[in-house]
Amino acid sequence: MEWEKLLSLKRHGDNFKRKRIDQDETRLGFDVDYDRIIFSSEFRSLQDKTQVVPFSQGDFVHTRLTHSLETSVVGRSLGRRVGVEILKKYPYLKNDLGYHANDFGAIVASASLAHDIGNPPFGHSGEKSIGQYFMSGPGKKFGAILNDKEFQDLCDFEGNANGFKILTQSRPGREGGLRLSYATLGAFIKYPKESLPINPTSNVSDKKYGFFQNEKNIYFDIANELGLSKNDGGYNRHPLTFLVEAADDICYTIIDFEDGINLGLVDEDYALEYLINLVRDSINTEKYHSLNNTIDRVSYLRALSINTLINEAVEIFIENEDDILNGKFNVALLKKSKFKPQIADIIKISIEKIYESKEVIEKEVAGYNIINKLLDTFISSVNRYYEGSQTSYDDLIIKLLPSTTNLNHDNLYSRLLEICHYVASLSDRKALNVYNKITGVEYQ
Numbered sequence: 001m002e003w004e005k006l007l008s009l010k011r012h013g014d015n016f017k018r019k020r021i022d023q024d025e026t027r028l029g030f031d032v033d034y035d036r037i038i039f040s041s042e043f044r045s046l047q048d049k050t051q052v053v054p055f056s057q058g059d060f061v062h063t064r065l066t067h068s069l070e071t072s073v074v075g076r077s078l079g080r081r082v083g084v085e086i087l088k089k090y091p092y093l094k095n096d097l098g099y100h101a102n103d104f105g106a107i108v109a110s111a112s113l114a115h116d117i118g119n120p121p122f123g124h125s126g127e128k129s130i131g132q133y134f135m136s137g138p139g140k141k142f143g144a145i146l147n148d149k150e151f152q153d154l155c156d157f158e159g160n161a162n163g164f165k166i167l168t169q170s171r172p173g174r175e176g177g178l179r180l181s182y183a184t185l186g187a188f189i190k191y192p193k194e195s196l197p198i199n200p201t202s203n204v205s206d207k208k209y210g211f212f213q214n215e216k217n218i219y220f221d222i223a224n225e226l227g228l229s230k231n232d233g234g235y236n237r238h239p240l241t242f243l244v245e246a247a248d249d250i251c252y253t254i255i256d257f258e259d260g261i262n263l264g265l266v267d268e269d270y271a272l273e274y275l276i277n278l279v280r281d282s283i284n285t286e287k288y289h290s291l292n293n294t295i296d297r298v299s300y301l302r303a304l305s306i307n308t309l310i311n312e313a314v315e316i317f318i319e320n321e322d323d324i325l326n327g328k329f330n331v332a333l334l335k336k337s338k339f340k341p342q343i344a345d346i347i348k349i350s351i352e353k354i355y356e357s358k359e360v361i362e363k364e365v366a367g368y369n370i371i372n373k374l375l376d377t378f379i380s381s382v383n384r385y386y387e388g389s390q391t392s393y394d395d396l397i398i399k400l401l402p403s404t405t406n407l408n409h410d411n412l413y414s415r416l417l418e419i420c421h422y423v424a425s426l427s428d429r430k431a432l433n434v435y436n437k438i439t440g441v442e443y444q
Helices: 029-038 041-048 065-087 100-113 124-135 138-144 148-155 159-168 182-188 213-226 243-260 268-278 287-290 293-317 320-323 340-355 358-387 391-400 412-425 428-439
Strands: none
Touching: 029 100, 029 182, 029 391, 041 065, 065 100, 065 293, 100 182, 100 243, 100 358, 124 138, 124 148, 124 340, 124 358, 124 412, 138 148, 138 358, 138 412, 148 159, 148 213, 148 391, 148 412, 159 182, 159 213, 182 213, 182 428, 213 412, 243 293, 243 340, 268 293, 287 293, 293 320, 358 391, 358 412, 358 428
């Protein structure tokens, strides 16, 4: 893979080449990507989507939106610092083509900003509940009608693939979705493969899949434009994807842990010791001991921890840049970190005390029931509408769908995916609100 191709400014529908050297420095194409994402309705819905605890009343608890904003900040730092080193190694990128270190930062920041844009309500249980509806619920019957790849997309519904759909899906007046640069779209795709075949490997890119069947040709076009190399299961990652992943890993590892402390799910003294283990080489003990409340102590250690892991991720990326370009680097950057044991300790505590806490589990159970009911109701009504056998009740249900919903797909898979896409777009409270309308009861 070559950086010149990987940094493509091309957008959907372009019939001319966008050259970096011709860009307006006050409105750079990669910056436009960031703006388009942040002003999108799909991004705004993240303000009420679960990051750790559904329907949390805590003032300091992160939502998907605050998590995404913080991840983009970390991603920008990672990208800029890597960009400085890449331009030193390949000076023609700057001298002949006009690229700057901040371009790398803008690409990674934009892709990081969007990394959770396709996630359903109620955290990761939202993805599982959609998949469960098709795998063992009422949607199981569709397995006999759809082809294997289509049905697998639904049984293993993936927020990353849904995010790619949001960023690229055309509709009247919005051809090409948000029309982001191919460089940003390439960096966004963490798992550059289809849902099938499933070939378990140690390659981090094979953990999940990155696009639905309806968007695979769009992805292939992007991959070819960027010059992404192929492997046995699909394509190798865009190199900057490793930085997007690192930004997310850094933020959820440290900040989810911080939320757990602030919610009282993790004992403060116990938790702070884990963070101190991560920053022993950089902590100012005098300053730390002068802080007299939990929030300030945690904030100080969080800032040091994030900076420590940014430094680590940049160093690992640069050391392995040749292998990354050649598709031979197959693990997340932080898996190579000298702080891997400390990170593992923090994640272990987060799983035990936060992700598997009674409060989280109870609300995830409610989320399963809500999503199952929404899917079954809307899928049944839309399919009867398509067949011309809808009831007056179906007519009312269909009116609850947004005007952007396409009900006229001749293809069953596309109709089912359209409803999954709609349900996944709902915020936690919006999903609850629609559920209450359908059932006629307040779900407590």
